[in-house]
Amino acid sequence: MTAVFDDSVQRAVLHHMNADHTDDNVLIARAFSPLPDVIAATMTTFDGEAGQWHVITADGAEDVIRIPWPGGAITERAEVRREIVALYDAACARLGVEPRPHS
DSSP states (O other): OOOOOOHHHHHHHHHHHHHHOHHHHHHHHHHHOSSSSEEEEEEEEEOSSEEEEEEEETTSOEEEEEEEOTTOOOOSHHHHHHHHHHHHHHHHHHHTOOOOOOO
């Protein structure tokens, strides 16, 4: 069964991603969206299997994409950060972008 994270964890992670990592959201969406030319992306939810982003393209098309965690299913809050960082690194590799160091 897919792990579901409580509302406080969802709010904290989504606030952090959408306030502090807007460029990372777009990078991840560009790498994994089936739509071309993603110009905006907002992380909307996540669970133990994947993260979900609302994306907007240059021509105004919108979609919701669900991207599985690279390391497989997760159950703990600390694993969310690890998997988002792994998605970021995978997106950089896919797009040929030099990733920044992780602290």
